[in-house]
Amino acid sequence: xxxxVSVFSIMLCAMVNAQGGVTGPYEVDEHTVALYHCDxxxxxxxxxxxxxxxxIFRSADNPIWTTDSMFGPHALEFDGIGxxxxxxxxxxxxxxxxxxxxxxxxSVDIGTEHLEVWLTFxxxxxYNSCHMGWSDYDSRLHLQMNVLGxxxxxxxxxxxxxxxxxxxxxxxxxxxxxxxxxxxxxxxTNPNTFIPITGTDAYDFSIGADHxxxxxxxxxxxxxxxxxxxxxxxxxxxxxxxxxxxxxxxxTENGLDPLNAMDGNEDFDHDKLVNLNEYVWGTDPNNRDTxxxxxxxxxxxxxxxxxxxxxx
Numbered sequence: 195x196x197x198x199v200s201v202f203s204i205m206l207c208a209m210v211n212a213q214g215g216v217t218g219p220y221e222v223d224e225h226t227v228a229l230y231h232c233d234x235x236x237x238x239x240x241x242x243x244x245x246x247x248x249x250i251f252r253s254a255d256n257p258i259w260t261t262d263s264m265f266g267p268h269a270l271e272f273d274g275i276g277x278x279x280x281x282x283x284x285x286x287x288x289x290x291x292x293x294x295x296x297x298x299x300x301s302v303d304i305g306t307e308h309l310e311v312w313l314t315f316x317x318x319x320x321y322n323s324c325h326m327g328w329s330d331y332d333s334r335l336h337l338q339m340n341v342l343g344x345x346x347x348x349x350x351x352x353x354x355x356x357x358x359x360x361x362x363x364x365x366x367x368x369x370x371x372x373x374x375x376x377x378x379x380x381x382x383t384n385p386n387t388f389i390p391i392t393g394t395d396a397y398d399f400s401i402g403a404d405h406x407x408x409x410x411x412x413x414x415x416x417x418x419x420x421x422x423x424x425x426x427x428x429x430x431x432x433x434x435x436x437x438x439x440x441x442x443x444x445x446t447e448n449g450l451d452p453l454n455a456m457d458g459n460e461d462f463d464h465d466k467l468v469n470l471n472e473y474v475w476g477t478d479p480n481n482r483d484t485x486x487x488x489x490x491x492x493x494x495x496x497x498x499x500x501x502x503x504x505x506x
Contacts (some may be wrong), residue, residue, distance in 0.1 A: 196484075218297060218362070218417040219265040221334040225423040227292075230286055232416050235259050240270070240279050240401075249279040249401065257402060264297040264416040271480050272402040273303070274284050274311075274412025280398035280405070284420065285316045288324055288481075293367030293421040295375075297360055300413040304355040305333035313363070316397070317405040326365045327409070331479050334382075337365035337372050348372035348384040357413075368424030369459055370470055378427045379437060385492055438472045448472075448479050465491040477501050 196321070222438040223230055229243040238256060239251030257277040261301060263269035285292075291363050294314055294410050304311065304327075312327035327340040335350040348365070355361065356453065367387075374382040397405035401413065426439050444451035450457045453506050458470035465482040472479035477491045484491050487504040494501040 202464070220417065220419050225421045225425070226419060227422050228281070228418075228420045230418040231266055232263070232269045232418065235268040236263075244282075246282050247284045247399075250409060252278045252280060260414060262299075262414055264299070264414075266416075269416035270402070271414045272411050273302075274410040276403060276407035276410050278403040278407045278410070282398045283397040285324065288316070289422045291366075291422065291424040292365055293366045293419070293423065293425040294326055295362070295364035295421075295425070296361050296418040297416045298411070298413055299360045300355050300357050300411075304328060305353045305358050311440075312400070312404050312409045313402070313411055313415070315400040323385055324367075325404075326363070327411070335363060335374060335376070336382075337367070337374055339367060339386075341374060345487075346372060346386045346406045347419050348374050348382045350374045350376050350381040352376050352381060364427060365427065366424045366479050370424055370468060373424075375427050379473050380427075380428075383474050383494065383495075385466050385471055400448040439470055444473060450479070465490050475501060 196300075202275065208290070212494045218372045219231060220229055226244060228247040230249065231243060232240065232242050234241050234261060238251035241250070242248050257270045257279065258273040259268050261268060262271070272278075296313065298313060303437065312325055312448075315325045316324045323340040326335070328335060332349070333353045335355075337348045339346045350354040350363075362375075362377050364373075366375070369387060370383070371386055372384040373488070375381060401418065403410040426437075434440065435442050437449075438455045438458040440450065440458055445452040445457070448469075449462070458473075459468050461468050462479045463482045467475070467479075469479045472491075475491070475495060477484040482490050485500075485502050485504040489499065489501040493499075494506075500506045
């Protein structure tokens with residue numbers, strides 16, 4: 195690891211996930227679809243450690259290799275104008291559960307003005323897509339899933355992303371809905387779940403910009419992993435005995451079992467929010483309408499209302 199990595203970033207390396215990995219550097223496991231260490235250091239191919247999905251630098255829009263990395267000897271630096279790495283077959287069919295995660299360090303502040311920027315981008319077919327990035331109307335990082343032309347979003351709480359700072363971000367989708375993780379903290383959720391999205395007229399999976407080399411990210415990207423499972427990330431020092439992302443005390447107070455890792459996916463009050471979602475949003479897993487305003491918690495979250503504010 196480079197000496198320029200902050201103490202905070204080193205602390206993040208100690209995070210563990212429920213499938214037994216760490217936030218980096220990763221190893222290929224049974225759920226890894228593609229893994230890019232970004233360590234080659236030369237050439238125009240991004241090596242996939244699974245041996246299946248090597249990425250290709252676009253001939254006119256090449257990122258450059260840099261030794262300013264989060265892990266290993268190298269990383270990729272993008273200019274924000276059009277630098278792009280693409281892989282045509284990766285996520286041609288988006289699985290029902292999945293995770294895209296990476297480390298990035300912006301070269302300019304993100305969030306001080308609204309710009310459309312994409313870290314990763316995939317369109318399997320005309321009305322279906324999966325994007326991770328920022329929009330031109332919101333400075334929060336988001337996961338956008340378009341399913342049959344309908345857009346679904348999950349947003350981070352964080353709005354300002356400082357130049358020269360490393361961040362670990364992960365977006366997931368699956369039985370828990372859509373999730374945004376920043377530096378090991380679950381910051382945003384959306385309860386929607388999806389059927390697998392199959393490609394018919396696919397655009398490439400793109401890193402650093404969209405498939406047309408637009409909306410480029412300016413900065414460094416390292417340690418990219420795509421998985422076919424909805425991974426979770428939790429600080430090792432948290433009191434979460436069963437590793438389901440819900441603290442033992444909260445589980446006990448709300449009638450869950452701190453030794454049962456499966457009860458995070460249960461829905462005690464049948465309001466379409468599983469217990470883990472209830473914990474993230476601060477809602478009552480035993481009450482469909484936590485704030486008592488006669489609007490269900492799931493409905494309020496789905497339409498951008500505060501499930502804890504009866505006046506909203």
